[in-house]
Amino acid sequence: MTIPGPAPSSDAPPRLEMLGIRKAFPGVVALDGVDLTLRPGEVHMLLGENGAGKSTLMKILSGAQRGDAGEIRMHGQPVEIASPRDALGLGIRVIYQELNLVPQMTVAENVYLGVAPRSFFGIVDQRRLRRETGQLLAALGMDLPPDAVVGSLSLAERQLVEIAKALAAPSATPEDVASVLVMDEPTSALTAKEVDQLFALIQRLAARGVAVVYITHRLDEVFRLGHRVTVLRDGRNVATCAIGEVTPATLVRLMADRDVGGHFPRERVAPGDELLRVEEVSRDGQLTDISFSLRAGEIVGIAGLLGAGRSELARVLAGADRHSSGRIIIGGAPVTLRSPADAIERGIGLLPEDRKAQGLVPDLTSAENIGLPHGRRLSRFGFIKRVREQQLADGIVRDLRVKTAPRQVVRLLSGGNQQKVVLGKWLAGDARIFIFDEPTRGVDVCAKIEIYHLMNRLTARGAGIIMISSELPELLGMSDRILVMHGGRIRAEMDARSATQAQVLSAALGLAS
Amino acid sequence: MTMVAPPAAGGMAGMAGAMRSGRARVSAARQFGTVMGLVALSAMLWALTPHFLTVSNLLNVAQQTSINAVVAAGMTYVIISGGIDLSVGSIVALSGVVLGVALQSGQALPVALALGASVGVACGMVNGALISWGGLPPFIVTLGMMSVARGAALLFTEGRPVSGFDPGFRSIATGTVFFIPAPILVMAGVYLAAHLVLSRTIFGRYVYAIGGNEEATRLSGVNVRFHKMMIYGVSGLMSAVAAVLLTARLNSAQPIAGMMYELDAIAATVIGGTSLMGGGGTLAGTLVGALIMGVLRNGLNLLGVSSFLQQIVIGAVIVGAVLIDTLLKRRRG
Numbered sequence: 001m002t003i004p005g006p007a008p009s010s011d012a013p014p015r016l017e018m019l020g021i022r023k024a025f026p027g028v029v030a031l032d033g034v035d036l037t038l039r040p041g042e043v044h045m046l047l048g049e050n051g052a053g054k055s056t057l058m059k060i061l062s063g064a065q066r067g068d069a070g071e072i073r074m075h076g077q078p079v080e081i082a083s084p085r086d087a088l089g090l091g092i093r094v095i096y097q098e099l100n101l102v103p104q105m106t107v108a109e110n111v112y113l114g115v116a117p118r119s120f121f122g123i124v125d126q127r128r129l130r131r132e133t134g135q136l137l138a139a140l141g142m143d144l145p146p147d148a149v150v151g152s153l154s155l156a157e158r159q160l161v162e163i164a165k166a167l168a169a170p171s172a173t174p175e176d177v178a179s180v181l182v183m184d185e186p187t188s189a190l191t192a193k194e195v196d197q198l199f200a201l202i203q204r205l206a207a208r209g210v211a212v213v214y215i216t217h218r219l220d221e222v223f224r225l226g227h228r229v230t231v232l233r234d235g236r237n238v239a240t241c242a243i244g245e246v247t248p249a250t251l252v253r254l255m256a257d258r259d260v261g262g263h264f265p266r267e268r269v270a271p272g273d274e275l276l277r278v279e280e281v282s283r284d285g286q287l288t289d290i291s292f293s294l295r296a297g298e299i300v301g302i303a304g305l306l307g308a309g310r311s312e313l314a315r316v317l318a319g320a321d322r323h324s325s326g327r328i329i330i331g332g333a334p335v336t337l338r339s340p341a342d343a344i345e346r347g348i349g350l351l352p353e354d355r356k357a358q359g360l361v362p363d364l365t366s367a368e369n370i371g372l373p374h375g376r377r378l379s380r381f382g383f384i385k386r387v388r389e390q391q392l393a394d395g396i397v398r399d400l401r402v403k404t405a406p407r408q409v410v411r412l413l414s415g416g417n418q419q420k421v422v423l424g425k426w427l428a429g430d431a432r433i434f435i436f437d438e439p440t441r442g443v444d445v446c447a448k449i450e451i452y453h454l455m456n457r458l459t460a461r462g463a464g465i466i467m468i469s470s471e472l473p474e475l476l477g478m479s480d481r482i483l484v485m486h487g488g489r490i491r492a493e494m495d496a497r498s499a500t501q502a503q504v505l506s507a508a509l510g511l512a513s
Numbered sequence: 514m515t516m517v518a519p520p521a522a523g524g525m526a527g528m529a530g531a532m533r534s535g536r537a538r539v540s541a542a543r544q545f546g547t548v549m550g551l552v553a554l555s556a557m558l559w560a561l562t563p564h565f566l567t568v569s570n571l572l573n574v575a576q577q578t579s580i581n582a583v584v585a586a587g588m589t590y591v592i593i594s595g596g597i598d599l600s601v602g603s604i605v606a607l608s609g610v611v612l613g614v615a616l617q618s619g620q621a622l623p624v625a626l627a628l629g630a631s632v633g634v635a636c637g638m639v640n641g642a643l644i645s646w647g648g649l650p651p652f653i654v655t656l657g658m659m660s661v662a663r664g665a666a667l668l669f670t671e672g673r674p675v676s677g678f679d680p681g682f683r684s685i686a687t688g689t690v691f692f693i694p695a696p697i698l699v700m701a702g703v704y705l706a707a708h709l710v711l712s713r714t715i716f717g718r719y720v721y722a723i724g725g726n727e728e729a730t731r732l733s734g735v736n737v738r739f740h741k742m743m744i745y746g747v748s749g750l751m752s753a754v755a756a757v758l759l760t761a762r763l764n765s766a767q768p769i770a771g772m773m774y775e776l777d778a779i780a781a782t783v784i785g786g787t788s789l790m791g792g793g794g795t796l797a798g799t800l801v802g803a804l805i806m807g808v809l810r811n812g813l814n815l816l817g818v819s820s821f822l823q824q825i826v827i828g829a830v831i832v833g834a835v836l837i838d839t840l841l842k843r844r845r846g
Contacts, residue, residue: 318732320731320732339734339736340731340732340733340734341734341735341736343734344733344734345734350732352729352732357726357728357729358726358728358729358732359729359732360726360729361721361722361725361726361729361730361792362725362726362792363721363725363792363793364721364722364725368718368722371718372718372722372729372730372733372735373733373734373735375715375718375719375735376715378715379714379715382714382715382716383713383714383715384713384714384715384718386713425733
């Protein structure tokens with residue numbers, strides 16, 4: 001657990017002020033007079049539901065978009081930010097969720113992409129490049145070899161490279177380069193240990209006077225890292241508070257403007273028949289002797305660190321990958337899952353970890369995505385029964401409260417709504433075994449709670465859920481039993497009602513319990 | 514089931530309305546642009562030369578366009594699915610000589626047509642199978658097929674054209690129905706059928722889905738490999754249909770026919786608004802794209818522009834059309 005660094009003095013003159021920022025898009029006002037003040041050395045958390053205006057506000061700060069009205073001041077002086085170049089010139093650095101690295105190049109080449117030190121004739125000075133990168137990485141406390149090819153690094157390491165890149169300039173220290181650093185949900189793909197590293201780095205930068213804006217959905221991060229928090233809702237300021245003055249429940253209420261009860265509204269039901277039994281399933285190099293069972297009405301949580309084999313297990317059960325030995329028994333009968341189609345036919349539905357890459361076809365509509373696994377049922381002589389498809393999708397959209405227009409493509413939906421469409425694909429069939437791989441990653445608090453309610457509803461109907469999650473509170477709060485994986489094996493099984501975070505974590509780290 | 518209270522419904526509905534129907538609207542706007550391009554091009558030629566806007570010349574343009582348009586219909590399937598097919602021109606030649614030899618050896622017309630079509634479909638399915646099960650990039654596989662099919666056509670005919678067919682067969686190119694040349698009717702029929710398949714059938718849906726996100730489609734239980742094979746099969750079939758039109762028009766099946774057809778087909782498809790990234794595009798757009806190519810060629814000929822300069826102009830138009838498209842998308846994005 002990191003503790004927020006010392007809060008900067010509240011009477012220090014503001015580093016940056018955004019005043020009365022307004023931005024309208026056709027049909028929607030994204031920002032309606034938003035204020036944001038940053039003090040040097042503070043970590044300022046920016047919190048809000050999807051669509052609250054956080055990203056738009058930061059796009060205006062970074063020069064990616066222009067506001068319709070409002071004023072931006074640096075060190076008290078009005079400034080004009082008309083392009084990303086202007087923002088860079090003012091020392092504003094933004095690290096977006098999507099990484100912008102060239103995977104074939106080395107760490108050093110990426111860090112100094114475009115600003116590489118050059119010798120005569122404009123040739124990149126490789127030795128100096130490596131030396132300066134080494135110095136920068138050391139100054140940032142990053143343990144990365146400058147010569148490593150970025151493509152070979154883990155996601156977390158790439159995130160660090162991205163940060164180093166934002167702070168790099170020849171012969172300058174990081175705090176000279178960036179006076180304002182904006183990070184947009186940087187931890188969504190990181191493990192707990194990597195998050196700790198990142199947070200330590202952010203705190204070091206803040207301690208040296210950098211003003212950090214940190215956009216997040218996660219309340220625990222707000223309290224671990226922030227000095228102050230600004231909550232946006234529907235493009236307006238709701239509140240700016242010092243962290244010591246608020247509680248998580250208050251923030252949730254501020255974000256949602258409605259009382260949300262307990263965070264994990266699990267309604268446990270008595271388990272019914274066995275839906276799925278996995279017996280000593282192995283897959284070369286990834287999974288070893290996995291055995292467990294899932295009963296109707298149960299949520300079995302699967303804990304583990306990145307690379308523990310959790311998603312690999314999900315893919316085997318969903319028919320996406322083959323297992324090399326062991327048996328899978330569904331409804332009492334052994335089955336062979338040669339393809340996703342086999343798994344779907346047996347009533348297995350996968351909500352993959354990476355919704356955009358694996359769960360949805362972004363340029364198809366909700367109805368078309370929901371109908372995708374059910375082509376045979378929704379067509380006659382090869383022709384799609386459009387009315388039938390639309391009725392099926394309408395029912396799901398209403399049932400799950402997907403916020404979508406009739407012919408809207410799913411690319412334009414928020415994370416929570418996209419997740420519901422993926423779930424809808426399986427609800428439209430007769431799936432009884434659901435695999436949720438990181439179901440609430442990247443969705444806001446309210447959508448999270450809605451997804452938990454949907455899980456309750458599924459189990460109440462007699463479905464069984466396998467829930468893979470990196471969020472321990474979620475696992476403990478929503479599961480009936482928790483299986484902890486490490487190194488491709490199940491290391492422990494616990495009753496979620498009596499297990500503690502420490503127990504789960506130590507098993508996930510491979511320590512004997 | 515208790516749910517969290519719905520959010521302010523008005524705001525969401527308003528926003529959803531503004532963003533309504535992303536794919537349909539964007540591609541409608543894009544298609545309007547393509548049509549306007551064709552209209553502007555035609556208006557320019559009408560002003561520049563009196564020979565352009567005559568019934569006989571326009572029919573001539575449509576007839577000349579028909580072969581490229583048919584090939585481009587297959588190319589559209591392939592490109593929407595996220596692939597590319599460089600072998601279409603060679604398949605036109607191979608399918609054409611098989612058809613020609615079959616006719617000359619006294620086979621009945623339907624038998625000869627079936628043989629030519631089978632060869633085209635088979636080549637396409639081999640492409641698709643190698644891409645699907647072999648896991649090879651479409652560019653490489655179809656580049657190989659481009660050479661293999663060309664070689665096979667040359668080998669089969671010992672490099673000589675097969676010429677002289679009976680008038681019944683040639684009427685596919687020369688005949689008219691109510692004053693409309695037969696190739697135009699063939700083209701119209703092909704586009705109608707291909708459009709219905711693409712927009713109304715489950716196969717067509719899979720073409721878009723595979724191009725939009727192959728992995729998600731596979732995880733939805735769709736047999737992606739089989740359907741990719743069929744998509745390239747469709748492209749092969751279209752090459753075979755084009756081979757029929759070409760052979761009938763020239764009264765000769767030539768093993769060196771169809772050179773550079775892949776470029777014209779890709780150009781028509783891309784000018785018509787189909788994304789090279791896959792996942793989006795329409796046959797109506799491709800048809801307009803093919804017409805733009807045809808009108809441009811015809812106009813340059815009428816204006817007496819040298820064929821060397823023509824190549825430069827056409828190349829510039831292709832790149833320019835895609836550039837405009839990209840710039841508009843960036844601004845919208």
